[in-house]
Amino acid sequence: IEQLLRPEAQTTVFHPSEVDLNKVSKLLMDEVSKTRPARIVFDSLSEFRLLAETALRYRRELLNLKQHFAECGSTVLLLDDKMDRGLIGTDPHVLSLSHGVIEMEQLSPDYGTSRRRLRVLKLRGLKFREGYHDYIIETGGLRVFPRLVAAEHHAKSRPPKHVSSGIKELDDLFGGGLDRGTATLILGAAGTGKSTLALQYVKRMALNGEPGLIYAFDEARAILLGRAKALGLDLEEHVESGVVTVQQVDPAELAPGEFVTRIRKQVDGGCKVVVIDSLNGYLNAMPGEKYLNNQLHELVSYLNHKGVVTILILAQHGLLAAAEAPVDLSYLSDTVVSLRYFEAAGEVKQSVAVVKKRSGPHEKTIREFKLERGQGVRVGQPLREFRGVLSGMPVFRGAAEEIMPATDGKE
Structure with a gap:
């Protein structure tokens, strides 16, 4: 012991x-x-x-x-x-x-690159933007794309100003033209001329020196410019001068927040017209369909506050039968344009109609719509002899002579 x-x-x-x-x-x-x-x-x-x-x-x-x-x-x-x-x-x-907590996470979709996002959970003594913000990892570090909040960009109310297409019949349909600070939704099946109609406004505004931005989700940049040139809507000169910007987008590689940030950068640089071609491709760029409406609502509201002419293109399912849109976005748009196929005298024709316009009166008629090489967009007289054009099942009750004749240019 x-x-x-x-x-x-x-x-x-x-x-x-x-x-x-x-x-x-x-x-x-x-x-x-x-x-x-x-x-x-x-x-x-x-x-x-x-x-x-x-x-x-x-x-x-x-x-x-x-x-x-x-x-x-x-x-x-x-x-x-x-x-x-x-x-x-x-x-x-x-x-x-x-004092502060930042959460970072990575989402792995079934196809395409991984999506990364972060959110600030806590930051003592400082105000911060809540919610998720996309970011990417690149050479040199991280690039974060803050979530867009349209309410932070409110502008003073201004009287509506029309933007002309340069085609009288088309301007009549819109009650004088498209209004600045509004969003226009162009609905139609494949091949009805949705993209060309949007290019008509981009071309017209470019001639007046107003910058335009086109986001092509469904079509290669070179093909879009080549097709526009063949139709008489040559944009190459404006692209080279920097007045018009055409960006081809790969939905599988694009973060939703990055897309919005790109548009904001162009608008801050003076862009006056933005075309998203198409919303179907934009939908595929989302990690889930539930995010589309909220993000698009913020984007459209932001563009409206900035006085930009926004043109949204949405392809509908089906060709000659009754067509359905993959998602309902008409409530986000101030103006809704419908393009349809119909048959007359053994030929497949197209029609155009303005079914909604919040900012003022518009023509309630349905007109023939035609695309011709070297001629661009042509709009005919009201199709008063047809019934059921917008339903997808039209019935012709008039004479073939009332249909808009073809010109020397080939369709």
Whole structure:
């Protein structure tokens, strides 16, 4: 017993965390005290958690480090792994020690590149924009695309100003033309002339020196410009001068937030007309259909506040039968234009009608719509001898001579 009570015979057993964690913490604090850094990156807390082994020891050591770093005046960035699909998997007591918390996540769609987004969960003493914000990883670091909030861009109310297409019959349909600060939705089956109708306005505004932006989701840039030239709507000169910008978009590689940021940059640079061709491609660029309406609503509202002429193109399913749109976006649009096929005198014809216009009166008739090489868009007289054109099942009750005749140009 006397031998056991001797001081040299007494020993104390330490838990490994008491030794290893203390060494690491002391090394960190000594280095910080020596170098006095402005910023400290701790990568990662998961390794620190393994050294601590117990939750209580882990929390105490982090609190000790926090107090030491605060005395040094350093800005500390702590990195940790997300453990589940809910909130951050980090200990809630650790979150309470932090002045700010940023959550980052990666989504993997069935096809295409991964989508990355972040959100600020907490930031003491500062106002921040809530919700998810897309970001991409590129050479040089991260590029974040803040979520668009249209309410931050309210402008003073202004009287509507018409934009002419240069075609009298078409302007009559719209009650004088498209209004600035409004969105126009062009509906129609494949091949009815939706893109060409939009190009007519881009071309006309470009001739007046007003910049335009075309986002082509469904068509290659070279093909779009070549087709426009063949129809007499040559845009190459305006593209070369920078008045018109045509951007081909790959929906599988585009982050939704990046798309909105691109448009904002062009509008801030003075763009007066924006064409999205088509919303079907824009829909495919979303990680899920439930995001489309909200994001598009913010985008359209922003463009309207900026006084931009917005033209949205939506392809409908089916050709000659009753067509249906893949998603209902008519409530977002101030003007809705319907393009339809119909049969007359053994030929497939097209019709155009304005079915909605919020900003003023418009013509209620249905007119023939024709595309001709070198002639561009032609709009005929009202089709008063037809019944059921918009239903997709028209019945012709008049004479063939009342249909718009072809010109020397080939359709």
